[in-house]
Amino acid sequence: DAEITQSPRHKITETGRQVTLACHQTWNHNNMFWYRQDLGHGLRLIHYSYGVQDTNKGEVSDGYSVSRSNTEDLPLTLESAASSQTSVYFCASSEVGRPTEAFFGQGTRLTVV
């Protein structure tokens, strides 16, 4: 069965370190998204991609970057981790061009100490 997987599921890192969260989907979807989920804010968009070599900033993109070198993967990099980036991160994917169901990964809980 097709799926979308995130790794790691849990990570603790120190302030100032670079961290990369992986997202891999086997749906062959062109659209991929990274969200963060925080109490009181719900899910907010960090970055998104509509296809290979395409990346776009979302609502809360400062301090994050993504790259899309193939259809399956959209890794999220925290350039220099800050305590404010402690959160639960979700990756999602969907088909192009029509209202369609979004598929979410299981989430990555990141703690920056």
Place this chain on the structure above:
Amino acid sequence: KNEVEQSPQNLTAQEGEFITINCSYSVGISALHWLQQHPGGGIVSLFMLSSGKKKHGRLIATINIQEKHSSLHITASHPRDSAVYICADGNYGGSQGNLIFGKGTKLSVKP
């Protein structure tokens, strides 16, 4: 700015009760999504609808396009329904495929 508002924020029910969660959005949609998130778990899509009503088991989702309002109903609630329910506006006119989320409704069903 497109906003999605959910009510209530928290809901406690006894097993067997009929439950309603409401969602209002401010901008015209292509589709309205209802999602479920169990504690510590991932997010699962329950419904995607752009008009009328959809039913899956004990869950029913309705939408009123003119009033920009959707409801999620759970009949004969069960403790396993305890989760956070999130509605999201799929505004395909703007960012293709991007979802604008409500803050969620935390449901707790007591046995």
